[in-house]
Amino acid sequence: MPVPLPRSMSAASAHNHCQVVPLQGVAPLTPWLAPWMRETLAHPQLSRWVEQWGSPLNLHSLAPFAENVGSLQNVAADFGVPLLIQFARKANKCLSFVDESLRLGCGVDVASERELQQTLGAGLPGERIVCTAAIKERSLLNHCAQHGVTVVIDNADELQVAPSVSTPHSLRILLRVSGFQVAGRKLGSRFGIDFEEVVPFAAELLDPASTHLRLEGLHFHMDGYSADERIAAISQSLLLLDELRRRGFAANVLDIGGGFPVNYLESPDQWNTFWAEHTSALLGRRTSLTYRNHGLGLVAGGNKVFGRRNVYPFFQPCTAADWFARILAAPATSHLKGTLADELRQRNIQLRCEPGRALLAGCGMTIARVAHRKHTPNGDVLVGLAMNSSQCRTGSDDFMVDPLLITASNSEAQVAEGYLTGSYCTEAEVILLRKLRFDPLPQPGDLVAFPNTAGYCMHFRECQAHQFPLAANLIVDGDQQPTLDRIDVRA
Ligand SMILES: Cc1ncc(COP(=O)(O)O)c(C=O)c1O
CATH class of the missing domain: 2.40.37.10 (Lyase, Ornithine Decarboxylase; Chain A, domain 1)
Incomplete structure (x- = not known):
């Protein structure tokens, strides 16, 4: 506290x-x-x-880490939704947090082969590890297959370098989805497969009967901290999972990535005052609050300030647990009827997430x-x-x-x-x-x-x-x- x-x-x-x-x-x-x-x-x-x-x-x-894990696990338990938390270790390299993840029954999200080797070396079982590396070369994918690590696939080329059918190991995969529609706008991303392309991608490149490449579900990770965007993305992903299941894929996992918010400050007033004063300084109405009047993403032009704050929102009005609860309690969008928790439960979907920052708060x-x-x-x-x-x-x-x-x-x-x-x-x-x-x-x-x-x-x-x-x-x-x-x- x-x-x-x-x-x-x-x-x-x-x-x-x-x-x-x-x-x-x-x-x-x-x-x-x-x-x-x-x-x-x-x-x-x-x-x-x-x-x-x-x-x-x-x-x-390490004590706050266990508390942070516990608070998210409690939310999922309250909603009766099975949850696997996978600590995104790119946020901090210390192995103590990997050890702690193992002790707490969590998984780990790895972003490179070295992170993977270290995580396996710490005793994490492969089935509790997810690989979300932005660039996946053959040796990384082989390594994942060998140890039963789930890989988040971003594009068709990655499937080309996936371990060949002749190897004894199968590769567990989630498809990374992007391009969700939120409030009439498509959210762009350099990652993932466009929402519209996911089913054709699976139909063309994957086989539900294959023991070589096993499509286990979907993944997304969003920039920013908007609960509404997550609500839309989960709802739209559920529709995709339904369609994949109709086509014979097991598809029983939904991984919602990280981005759980963290508050660093005592007071929202100080946060708001800072930005009001900083704006005045950029407009030349008071002395500077930043080195060489750095804009922190804002620029003055005429009597106005333009641009977007290029900083983390260090004051956040709610905890990660409250934010998560709000998402699970929200009515699903996209013509689904229940809350997101209801819809996940009814389908027997395992929810997974990859918080980094929020577990390290x-x-x-x-x-x-x-x-x-x-x-x-x-x-x-x-x-x-x-x-x-x-x-x-x-x-x-x-x-x-x-x-x-x-x-x-x-x-x-x-x-x-x-x-x-x-x-x-x-x-x-x-x-x-x-x-x-x-x-x-x-x-x-x-x-x-x-x-x-x-x-x-x-x-x-x-x-x-x-x-x-x-x-x-x-x-x-x-x-x-x-x-x-x-x-x-x-x-
Ligand atoms: C794929 C993926 N998962 C999880 C995370 C962790 O995000 P956060 O630390 O904001 O929870 C990131 C961060 O970049 C990411 O790219």
């Missing part, structure tokens, strides 16, 4: 007494913090861990050491961190959650505004694009914590430019010493 952040918390560091204070944006976006995050930020050994493992350091807790924090401060001629202060921008980034233009400062209590009570900068050599290298208020001013050796980074922020863009080492990943559950995740343990 979200825990409000006090103005400051005390932390006895290994060397001296520290306090934890919010590092607010000039327009604040206050994070919610899981209980373990508050405890860890105040942990007496935190600076020692950063000394030992390097900066930045990724810290993880509350599971991680990134901690970096302050290296230097620089006062610029325009009055901004740049606080240099021992990390680079790839270590807290997703496809979103910015990570729009205020960090926290763990600072020696005798630090200078000087107040300033400015940015967190990183270790790449470019002028654009800021860790966060949003302008922050430094109160007090961080000192070299202080720590900055970025909360809730486990979903995509840590690993999705991380890279070793300049030969910087990758951040270490620790699991910090319980009172024991933190342990290094196996992904970082070299044999």
Whole structure:
């Protein structure tokens, strides 16, 4: 559960007494913090861990992962819908979450051959693994067939490189569907087989009697977080499954992908205020809230602002579980009569999903050491961190959650505004694009914590430019010493 952040918390560091204070944006976006995050930020050994493992350091807790899985499983159980949750591990590379998926009876969604090898190596049975790799080469498909892993097929060419009939293994497949009609509009995608083409595709290229390629059902994954789009897509997929069954295919699985929403912030008001103020700044009506007045997807023209926010919607009004329940309770569209849960149950369809971000909500924090401060001629202060921008980034233009400062209590009570900068050599290298208020001013050796980074922020863009080492990943559950995740343990 979200825990409000006090103005400051005390932390006895290994060397001296520290306090934890919010590092607010000039327009604040206050994070919610899981209980373990508050405890860890105040942990007496935190600076020692950063000394030992390097900066930045990724810290993880597995407890919220189990809670997140449980909350989705409870929703499905309440509706009487059989559900297999398959953790999309592209969102975080740590093997501890794969181990936890195994322990919790979940599956895993893999996006590459290496992810597959590691997941099988962790003991996940092949039948609980789904491969959704965007590019599927022969060796990956062979590997899937060998281990009974389900493959999501995107196009006819993939069937050409599927294991040949002479191999003893059959390949379990789901067809990925795209091009659903929602509110009179077709949703385009670079993935999948167009809705209209799915049945002709199956009729032409697959054989219901084949033991070589076994069509087990359908899959989709949608961009964005719209429940209404999922309701339309599930309804339309049910019609396709009906038709495939009429044609003799077993087709008893529907995999609805990921995209379950995550809320990172305490207040919708702060989120709305940020965008109102940012719009004013882009129109030149107030000082900038972002580095070099970065638009975050918006551009000013005349007296107006155009474009779309190119960031994750960091404030979300509902939990993943509520969102999921709303979908299952919704009346099906496309001339079906019952709720989606009714329609799934009546057909004996196994529902599968592939949440990444939503299972990792509350599971991680990134901690970096302050290296230097620089006062610029325009009055901004740049606080240099021992990390680079790839270590807290997703496809979103910015990570729009205020960090926290763990600072020696005798630090200078000087107040300033400015940015967190990183270790790449470019002028654009800021860790966060949003302008922050430094109160007090961080000192070299202080720590900055970025909360809730486990979903995509840590690993999705991380890279070793300049030969910087990758951040270490620790699991910090319980009172024991933190342990290094196996992904970082070299044999
Ligand atoms: C096919 C597929 N499944 C699942 C996911 C996970 O999505 P999310 O982390 O938003 O739940 C993705 C993300 O890109 C995806 O491409």
